[in-house]
Amino acid sequence: MREHESPIAEGPLDRYLDELFVALRHGEAPSARRLLAETEAHLRECSARLRAQGMDPESAEREAIRRFGPIEAVTPALRSPRLPLRAFLRPAVGLAAAGAIAVGVSGALSELFGRLWGAGFVAGDLPGNAYTAARCAVYQAPYPGLDCLHAAAEHHWGEVVEYRVALGILGLLLLLVWRFLPKSAPLPSGLAPTLAAAAFFLAAAATGFEALNAALQGWGGAGAWLSAAAVSLPLAVAFGLIALQRLRPRLAPA
Template identity: 65%
Template sequence: MNAHEDGMGRAGVGPGGPGAVDAYLDQLFAAVRDADPAGARRLLAEAEAHLRDSAARLAAQGLGAEEAEREAVRRFGPVSTITPALRPPLRAVGRLPLKAFVRPAVGLAALGAIAVGLSGILSEVFGQLWGAGFVSGDLPGVAYTAARCAVLQSPYPGLDCAQAAAAHHWGEVVEYRLLVGAVGLVLLALWRILPREIPLPAGLAPSLAAAAFLLASAGTGLQAAVAAVQGGQGVGAWLSAATVALPLGIAFGVLAFIGVRRGRISPSAAP
């Protein structure tokens, strides 16, 4: 066996340790360890065969062994563009076991709850800037009994009934949303430790998240517009929710688009 065959034919291991091909295969193995075993095994085998052949051709064209491996890896593409090929097609989603949806569902619930918590922080900011009425003031026509006004005004001396009601409701909006956000953090911690089951079709989870956040932004944005037209009281509670939900919906929409595109790449079609 000559030096070239030893450098290129024995898993790319040289005097300095594993080469670029082996390093890439290690990353690929780590990325697919939770996928379907048969599909992961085929992907690793096809990736290694392609990379070895490509590196050998490049070496035959005059590149050094290490440089040939690095160029082969560069042409093959990042690991993130290969692994979505292991995901099942969308048409197979009905045949997936229920356990495949547990971790994604917990993750989506965590994101939604954390978004609610963020809207609570934004509601606090709105109230500090423009007053409690902007966040949670009552719409025209809402009235309270004398007894209820007395209860509302007791923690807020000097405020009239409407102002005290707005301050009371502002506190509830912020506190309840922050509590939901805290639950979201707990769910996020749970999501991180849940086992990764069979992956969902590429782009499905971010598509669901995008749909949920975009619908939430549309609904809360409409409510904010209605409140604004009716006098401007209570706009902030709805506006804070829409302000958080809209960019998240757009971001997850982009991730869904990228995931669907990558899911169409198969190992054999890799460059």
């Protein structure tokens, strides 16, 4: 073979095949392997014909790629991937586990806040809230000596902590289930942490707003919201960094 007919090392054709490989890596392995092999064979054959007609190697490869079409055109399945339902099971369970565990941690934080600054800080009512005499009697029964509002705060504080911690325990059980679920059909890399980051960011924004609203009206019940925001925001940042790390190979320039 003459020198001008030899393929280019790391030329346009190789870069095209590298990009195609990355685009196909989450597809079904047999189909992706066949498409990659057929594409390479076609491009190299077309490039060889063009070189035989007098083109220089790089121009021949570029023309072969132009005739073959862009990656998006030769892999239409990537635009509407057909994933089995089992592909969503493990990520969904993992996201549910993370959310439930986060709620459990916020419950433990609410317990700490209540011990430091009182039940009213965690579960006190906003100004203007009132209870009927019958409801006050229910709240005051376990807390003799406390007025209705303070007894209600003690009651609600216990509910906040207990329900959240119970959900956290459920999250740990879901995490155990997630640990043993098969990984045979993963979703695109970075999708699950991106969804988790978005969910925790929205939770942090919503609970942070409620905490600020309670603080402006006397801090009653601010602790319950603040504990949720204090857990959600760091998790949003952590999952966001994980998502960026997994998406970086795709975002990097060729």
